[in-house]
Amino acid sequence: xxxxxxxxxxxxxxxxxxxxxxxxxxxxxxxxxxxxxxxxxxxxxxxxxxxxxxxxxxxxxxxxxxxxxxxxxxxxxxxxxxxxxxxxxxxxxxxxxxxxxxxxxxxxxxxxxxxxxxxxxxxxxxxxxxxxxxxxxxxxxxxxxxxxxxxxxxxxxxxxxxxxxxxxxxxxxxxxxxxxxxxxxxxxxxxxxxxxxxxxxxxxxxxxxxxxxxxxxxxxxxxxxxxxxxxxxxxxxxxxxxxxxxxxxxxxxxxxxxxxxxxxxxxxxxxxxxxxxxxxxxxxxxxxxxxxxxxxxxxxxxxxxxxxxxxxxxxxxxxxxxxxxxxxxxxxxxxxxxxxxxxxxxxxxxxxxxxxxxxxxxxxxxxxxxxxxxxxxxxxxxxxxxxxxxxxxxxxxxxxxxxxxxxxxxxxxxxxxxxxxxxxxxxxxxxxxxxxxxxxxxxxxxxxx
Amino acid sequence: xxxxxxxxxxxxxxxxxxxxxxxxxxxxxxxxxxxxxxxxxxxxxxxxxxxxxxxxxxxxxxxx
Numbered sequence: 001x002x003x004x005x006x007x008x009x010x011x012x013x014x015x016x017x018x019x020x021x022x023x024x025x026x027x028x029x030x031x032x033x034x035x036x037x038x039x040x041x042x043x044x045x046x047x048x049x050x051x052x053x054x055x056x057x058x059x060x061x062x063x064x065x066x067x068x069x070x071x072x073x074x075x076x077x078x079x080x081x082x083x084x085x086x087x088x089x090x091x092x093x094x095x096x097x098x099x100x101x102x103x104x105x106x107x108x109x110x111x112x113x114x115x116x117x118x119x120x121x122x123x124x125x126x127x128x129x130x131x132x133x134x135x136x137x138x139x140x141x142x143x144x145x146x147x148x149x150x151x152x153x154x155x156x157x158x159x160x161x162x163x164x165x166x167x168x169x170x171x172x173x174x175x176x177x178x179x180x181x182x183x184x185x186x187x188x189x190x191x192x193x194x195x196x197x198x199x200x201x202x203x204x205x206x207x208x209x210x211x212x213x214x215x216x217x218x219x220x221x222x223x224x225x226x227x228x229x230x231x232x233x234x235x236x237x238x239x240x241x242x243x244x245x246x247x248x249x250x251x252x253x254x255x256x257x258x259x260x261x262x263x264x265x266x267x268x269x270x271x272x273x274x275x276x277x278x279x280x281x282x283x284x285x286x287x288x289x290x291x292x293x294x295x296x297x298x299x300x301x302x303x304x305x306x307x308x309x310x311x312x313x314x315x316x317x318x319x320x321x322x323x324x325x326x327x328x329x330x331x332x333x334x335x336x337x338x339x340x341x342x343x344x345x346x347x348x349x350x351x352x353x354x355x356x357x358x359x360x361x362x363x364x365x366x367x368x369x370x371x372x373x374x375x376x377x378x379x380x381x382x383x384x385x386x387x388x389x390x391x392x393x394x395x396x397x398x399x400x401x402x403x404x405x406x407x408x409x410x411x412x413x414x415x416x417x418x419x420x421x422x423x424x425x426x427x428x429x430x431x432x433x434x435x436x437x438x439x440x441x442x443x444x445x446x447x448x449x
Numbered sequence: 450x451x452x453x454x455x456x457x458x459x460x461x462x463x464x465x466x467x468x469x470x471x472x473x474x475x476x477x478x479x480x481x482x483x484x485x486x487x488x489x490x491x492x493x494x495x496x497x498x499x500x501x502x503x504x505x506x507x508x509x510x511x512x513x
Binding site for chain 1: 455459462468470471474475478481482484485486488490491
């Protein structure tokens with residue numbers, strides 16, 4: 001029996017081509033991991049056993065005849081259950097959508113299939129992607145593979161867990177306030193939120209349309225790049241200007257606000273990451289985002305009414321079928337005045353310019369992905385220093401700004417604290433996701449430690 | 450309508466539903482809305498156009 005190869009997807013596809021192992025063997029490894037681990041971790045809502053085996057067999061036969069469908073030929077990929085797969089329910093982890101059947105694939109799913117990916121199943125999530133813990137789900141809570149009593153982060157909880165535990169080689173999630181990066185950090189995998197609107201949301205259940213992003217969760221930055229290029233329909237592997245670039249990367253740290261509330265172990269791990277980046281030749285400067293502290297209130301007045309608008313009809317007819325916590329937050333959105341929503345959009349413009357300005361002083365922003373270690377399941381609040389704050393507010397603290405502004409951001413694993421994964425976030429210029437990925441690739445080993 | 454008046458109505462609505470969590474979240478929203486209104490960029494956007502030559506009429510400042 002082979003092991004799940006600990007190599008980038010491009011190497012796996014090459015090895016498949018050389019006959020080192022088959023797609024069928026790869027798929028059986030993932031299915032076997034699902035059988036042995038998912039009863040505890042609860043990462044999947046649906047597993048397409050039969051379809052996956054048939055698709056892997058077809059991929060192997062095509063490969064044997066020298067036909068490679070694309071860069072993801074024969075690779076098992078999981079999907080957050082917010083993305084439509086033709087003929088299958090898109091549950092969004094909610095009883096509200098019982099009986100749903102998608103009539104076509106989401107655009108992202110079509111692009112994955114065209115590149116040869118095999119959709120292994122649909123992953124659990126925080127209901128309707130409206131939460132950061134992965135606990136509120138009609139399918140039950142997902143658990144962190146590094147400590148089963150702790151949250152995996154959300155809302156793309158099952159996606160991160162599926163990749164971290166070898167149940168899929170890669171996954172696709174969505175990110176409205178941090179829902180790709182938060183679970184990536186908590187589970188020790190890579191999570192990329194591309195620039196806003198780069199990846200189409202057609203066929204993806206909306207949460208807050210001006211904030212919603214689709215992106216990959218993977219084991220390496222190279223894999224994130226491969227998936228990103230596939231789902232955004234981009235062909236170039238690397239930003240051409242980066243290929244010739246000699247100078248090292250300058251990292252800008254936005255200290256104020258982001259570092260006001262941070263767990264001591266996370267802070268220590270981040271300082272170690274800085275030392276490793278400097279040892280690798282990177283330069284580190286402090287930068288300022290003057291109104292960063294206004295982020296939560298601007299986010300609240302944007303996300304709540306947009307989500308309430310999306311759910312207005314279902315809240316009238318199926319209110320009792322939502323998880324209570326999600327329903328109450330959706331109802332809260334009805335109380336945001338239109339004038340305050342518009343005001344918040346003006347605030348977004350201010351924040352967007354300030355992040356743009358900060359990026360004039362460095363190549364990428366550098367900050368932790370989460371200010372805390374993954375909390376225990378069932379925690380409402382976490383105390384950091386002398387401050388007790390809600391798990392929701394704390395988990396969104398480092399990530400939600402970049403959903404408001406649309407800047408691309410990636411979370412990379414950067415070691416462990418108290419046996420739990422810690423993530424580091426890099427943020428790049430808008431519409432330069434490839435450049436961000438190039439910087440992340442260059443320093444991936446240093447960030448991992 | 451003053452924002453405090455709006456939240457009085459909102460809280461009465463939540464009371465009618467007997468939803469304690471919603472009542473608690475409404476208080477959080479009230480505080481957040483006050484912060485939104487107090488933001489210095491909010492004042493700048495409304496009253497101080499970045500180009501001083503540009504005449505920006507607002508309903509609050511125009512006298513007829």
